[in-house]
Amino acid sequence: MTKTVVPLHQVTIRFAGDSGDGMQLTGDRFTMDTASLGNDISTLPNYPAEIRAPQGTLPGVSSFQLHFADHHIQTPGDAPDVLVAMNPAALKANIRDLPRGATIIVDRDEFSPRNLTKVGYESNPLEDGSLDSYKVHAVALTSITVAAVSELNLTRKDAERSKNMFALGLLTWMYHRDTKSTENFLAAKFAKKPDLLAANLIAFKSGWNYGEATEDFAVSYEIAPAKMPPGKYRNMSGNVAISYGLIAASSRSNLKLFLGSYPITPASDILHELSKHKKFGVITFQAEDEIAAVGSALGASYGGALGVTTTSGPGIALKAEMIGLAVMLELPLIIIDVQRGGPSTGLPTKTEQADLLQVMFGRNGESPAAVLAPSTASDCFDIAMEAVRIATTYRVPVFILSDGYIANGSEPWRIPEVADLPDLRVEFAKSQENFLPYERDAKTLARPWAIPGTKGMEHRIGGVEKADKTGAISYDPVNHDLMVRARAAKVAGIEIPDLEVDDPNNDAKVLLLGWGSTFGPISAAVEALRLNGEKIAQAHLRYINPFPKNLGQILSKYDRVIVPEMNLGQLAMLLRSEFLKDITGYNRVRGLPFSTVELIEAAMAVLHD
Amino acid sequence: MTDIALTKKNFTSDQEVKWCPGCGDYSILSTVQSFLPELGVPRENIVFISGIGCSSRFPYYLETFGIHSIHGRAPTLATGLAISRPDLSIFVITGDGDALSIGGNHLIHALRRNVNLKILLFNNRIYGLTKGQYSPTSEQGKITKSTPAGSLDTPFNPISLALGAEASFVARSIDSDRKHLTEILRAASLFNGSALIEIYQNCPIFNDDAYQILKDGETKNSAILQLVQGQPIKSQTHGVIYQEGSMKVVELESVSESELVIHNANNPDPSYAFALSRLSASVLDHVPIGIFRNVSRAEYAGQVNDQIAEAIAEQGPGDLESLLTGGDTWEVK
Numbered sequence: 001m002t003k004t005v006v007p008l009h010q011v012t013i014r015f016a017g018d019s020g021d022g023m024q025l026t027g028d029r030f031t032m033d034t035a036s037l038g039n040d041i042s043t044l045p046n047y048p049a050e051i052r053a054p055q056g057t058l059p060g061v062s063s064f065q066l067h068f069a070d071h072h073i074q075t076p077g078d079a080p081d082v083l084v085a086m087n088p089a090a091l092k093a094n095i096r097d098l099p100r101g102a103t104i105i106v107d108r109d110e111f112s113p114r115n116l117t118k119v120g121y122e123s124n125p126l127e128d129g130s131l132d133s134y135k136v137h138a139v140a141l142t143s144i145t146v147a148a149v150s151e152l153n154l155t156r157k158d159a160e161r162s163k164n165m166f167a168l169g170l171l172t173w174m175y176h177r178d179t180k181s182t183e184n185f186l187a188a189k190f191a192k193k194p195d196l197l198a199a200n201l202i203a204f205k206s207g208w209n210y211g212e213a214t215e216d217f218a219v220s221y222e223i224a225p226a227k228m229p230p231g232k233y234r235n236m237s238g239n240v241a242i243s244y245g246l247i248a249a250s251s252r253s254n255l256k257l258f259l260g261s262y263p264i265t266p267a268s269d270i271l272h273e274l275s276k277h278k279k280f281g282v283i284t285f286q287a288e289d290e291i292a293a294v295g296s297a298l299g300a301s302y303g304g305a306l307g308v309t310t311t312s313g314p315g316i317a318l319k320a321e322m323i324g325l326a327v328m329l330e331l332p333l334i335i336i337d338v339q340r341g342g343p344s345t346g347l348p349t350k351t352e353q354a355d356l357l358q359v360m361f362g363r364n365g366e367s368p369a370a371v372l373a374p375s376t377a378s379d380c381f382d383i384a385m386e387a388v389r390i391a392t393t394y395r396v397p398v399f400i401l402s403d404g405y406i407a408n409g410s411e412p413w414r415i416p417e418v419a420d421l422p423d424l425r426v427e428f429a430k431s432q433e434n435f436l437p438y439e440r441d442a443k444t445l446a447r448p449w450a451i452p453g454t455k456g457m458e459h460r461i462g463g464v465e466k467a468d469k470t471g472a473i474s475y476d477p478v479n480h481d482l483m484v485r486a487r488a489a490k491v492a493g494i495e496i497p498d499l500e501v502d503d504p505n506n507d508a509k510v511l512l513l514g515w516g517s518t519f520g521p522i523s524a525a526v527e528a529l530r531l532n533g534e535k536i537a538q539a540h541l542r543y544i545n546p547f548p549k550n551l552g553q554i555l556s557k558y559d560r561v562i563v564p565e566m567n568l569g570q571l572a573m574l575l576r577s578e579f580l581k582d583i584t585g586y587n588r589v590r591g592l593p594f595s596t597v598e599l600i601e602a603a604m605a606v607l608h609d
Numbered sequence: 610m611t612d613i614a615l616t617k618k619n620f621t622s623d624q625e626v627k628w629c630p631g632c633g634d635y636s637i638l639s640t641v642q643s644f645l646p647e648l649g650v651p652r653e654n655i656v657f658i659s660g661i662g663c664s665s666r667f668p669y670y671l672e673t674f675g676i677h678s679i680h681g682r683a684p685t686l687a688t689g690l691a692i693s694r695p696d697l698s699i700f701v702i703t704g705d706g707d708a709l710s711i712g713g714n715h716l717i718h719a720l721r722r723n724v725n726l727k728i729l730l731f732n733n734r735i736y737g738l739t740k741g742q743y744s745p746t747s748e749q750g751k752i753t754k755s756t757p758a759g760s761l762d763t764p765f766n767p768i769s770l771a772l773g774a775e776a777s778f779v780a781r782s783i784d785s786d787r788k789h790l791t792e793i794l795r796a797a798s799l800f801n802g803s804a805l806i807e808i809y810q811n812c813p814i815f816n817d818d819a820y821q822i823l824k825d826g827e828t829k830n831s832a833i834l835q836l837v838q839g840q841p842i843k844s845q846t847h848g849v850i851y852q853e854g855s856m857k858v859v860e861l862e863s864v865s866e867s868e869l870v871i872h873n874a875n876n877p878d879p880s881y882a883f884a885l886s887r888l889s890a891s892v893l894d895h896v897p898i899g900i901f902r903n904v905s906r907a908e909y910a911g912q913v914n915d916q917i918a919e920a921i922a923e924q925g926p927g928d929l930e931s932l933l934t935g936g937d938t939w940e941v942k
Contacts, residue, residue: 278920295678321679458652
């Protein structure tokens with residue numbers, strides 16, 4: 001049977017199922033196969049905080065969305081073109097995001113009266129006509145998989161478990177992906193479990209064959225490779241990119257990397273990743289709590305290592321006092337906050353940008369620290385190196401504000417040449433007479449980094465206010481004023497690049513200004529608005545403390561400035577107070593990244609105000 | 610090793626010591642300054658890290674590297690430093706409030722990991738720096754500014770706590786007994802791992818004479834049960850025997866010398882040291898002084914660095930380019 005092959009420019013697929021159905025793995029595999037075909041990609045994993053929520057219920061639904069295209073894309077896609085729903089709960093939880101005409105592939109076997117009742121379906125949506133405006137493929141996924149692997153004599157449970165590979169096989173056929181890479185992946189994953197390897201391979205192949213052989217699927221699709229700058233690429237998530245950036249910084253600075261961390265979603269993967277790389281001399285220390293995590297990192301910095309701690313919002317709250325000590329000791333320290341929904345435990349697995357004011361001001365006293373925010377998953381690599389440059393040059397704590405979206409989402413990353421990475425070498429203070437621990441460098445205002453083991457440099461530091469130059473305890477009013485201002489001036493004076501504005505004809509009146517992970521959706525919105533003939537400028541802040549020196553001038557150039565943030569207006573508050581500029585906020589805290597469409601609408605409202 | 614033999618003076622910083630007159634901290638400082646030359650470690654390789662409290666001013670007065678950190682957190686800084694710089698000799702200076710109240714979590718975890726830290730816990734059974742509130746080692750019923758009707762909390766026994774936290778070197782000494790404290794410091798410095806030394810320390814302002822029973826000529830001979838390796842555990846008037854499965858303090862006259870427990874700090878069974886630690890509580894009429902437990906086991910920082918060395922030995926040193934270009938990659942022309 002000859003089947004039609006339709007070329008497409010882009011597709012968004014969402015895999016959804018129980019949190020035990022292996023949807024994240026299925027999505028990851030499809031992403032890898034797609035990335036290696038040269039499509040541009042962007043992904044959005046979305047999963048519940050519970051490891052195994054009750055089966056078949058709405059809170060237990062886990063999903064993985066993948067947007068891939070033959071051109072450059074910025075986001076994981078607003079709305080899926082294809083939904084793979086492994087059960088009624090997955091269908092119900094995701095159907096409202098689907099535009100009419102979208103394709104739905106469901107596991108028909110799971111649509112039993114019991115499962116339907118569990119999620120509140122009064123009738124079977126596969127039969128009651130409620131899905132008439134979609135292209136529905138009701139495939140007996142479970143029973144076909146079980147039948148296909150029957151000769152292996154597996155338990156029913158193990159046999160059913162392979163059904164995610166059936167789904168992957170079917171999608172692999174539909175979009176002309178290569179089967180080799182998943183076959184190799186399975187061979188490695190189940191090397192020690194030949195039965196499960198066989199089951200997964202058979203299920204994967206059966207899914208592929210199902211597409212190829214049955215009349216249910218008459219059309220398959222092809223998406224040509226995207227035009228991307230030449231180079232070597234790999235798929236990269238934000239958490240891995242930060243880990244690699246830290247290892248690269250350690251290598252380029254000749255400083256031992258020390259991570260002190262306490263497990264917390266969604267930051268733990270940085271701890272996991274760095275623990276794998278001991279051969280780089282990386283020390284990972286899983287501390288007893290968040291305070292010990294940052295304390296150990298600061299202790300390591302004191303000894304001349306690159307001290308790093310990773311956490312999320314609740315952890316930052318606990319670390320606050322120790323970060324204040326780092327401000328006082330004027331030692332390098334990297335604090336990575338992979339933000340999640342707050343306050344309190346909030347939404348552990350969902351994304352938000354509401355820790356900005358916490359990292360800016362959440363300490364006692366005048367306690368300035370540098371704040372950086374990566375704009376994409378791959379930018380996490382560069383930001384990590386930049387944070388190390390600032391921390392070691394200026395001897396200050398540096399925050400990196402990532403978030404759940406770019407931490408877990410992934411995109412193609414053009415691998416840099418090692419020789420092109422910045423030189424981050426630093427010098428420790430050398431033995432000298434009359435050493436002054438708090439004598440500042442005239443240019444950077446940094447104090448010497450005098451590490452234990454340096455002969456003749458014995459000195460004492462601490463959290464009590466220091467006398468200028470000598471570092472002795474001082475309660476002198478004039479000295480305190482001087483030191484508070486010196487620490488503030490040091491952070492304010494950190495050298496960073498100017499902010500670049502994308503204003504193609506230099507005639508826009510409205511500026512769309514973002515920070516952190518909103519770069520993708522904002523860029524996609526700007527692109528769409530311009531195609532529509534709108535004049536709009538775009539700029540994106542990677543440096544929040546200090547702000548780029550030209551920021552005030554840029555803000556004053558535009559009549560209106562829109563700042564979309566996944567919080568209730570935190571950057572807007574900083575901008576207003578710093579520059580006395582009115583800001584139009586666009587604020588949503590739903591635990592999800594912005595959609596392109598909503599940002600277009602928000603911008604249109606201002607453009608045609 | 611140092612070029613020239615160092616003396617106490619070499620370890621004395623130029624800072625004016627600012628404890629209250631009569632504070633037990635003075636004699637501890639003097640003992641430590643006198644002991645440090647004996648370590649044979651260059652000054653620049655010694656680091657004292659403290660938390661907050663009167664005793665935590667200690668690092669300022671020593672001509673070594675030092676950090677006066679924040680309340681209760683000294684073990685965290687010390688642990689990070691010890692792991693990344695196993696070449697250093699690191700001391701933690703802490704008090705009963707700092708170590709057992711606000712910093713309790715860090716203390717127990719440092720002990721169970723057996724990080725190479727010498728922890729000097731100055732126990733004066735009171736909050737001094739905040740001017741006289743009861744501490745986690747104050748006796749129940751203690752009348753203080755914050756407990757005018759008497760404190761209700763059951764106090765910690767720091768030795769029992771440390772043993773429960775898997776500490777492998779645990780000792781107790783007294784501020785005014787320089788000779789004894791020096792011996793304990795010497796033994797602790799030979800131990801590779803976390804050593805906890807509880808030092809009974811007098812606060813003349815807020816809890817004066819808390820340990821007088823252990824200092825007065827008349828009472829101390831009966832109250833102090835000397836823990837000497839290989840020797841019967843006894844004071845001049847009392848001794849320790851096993852009775853019905855537990856340890857008991859009895860008058861020496863009532864038993865023969867052969868019935869006394871012979872001290873063995875190397876006993877691998879922690880319940881031995883724990884039983885010893887339970888011989889004294891808030892009332893100090895019989896107090897074991899000396900090394901309760903001294904049992905070697907793998908030190909933490911050494912193991913962390915061994916894992917790194919093994920990874921390098923097995924896989925070769927890390928190569929940045931292979932890391933970045935590893936995994937599934939594709940080429941765009």
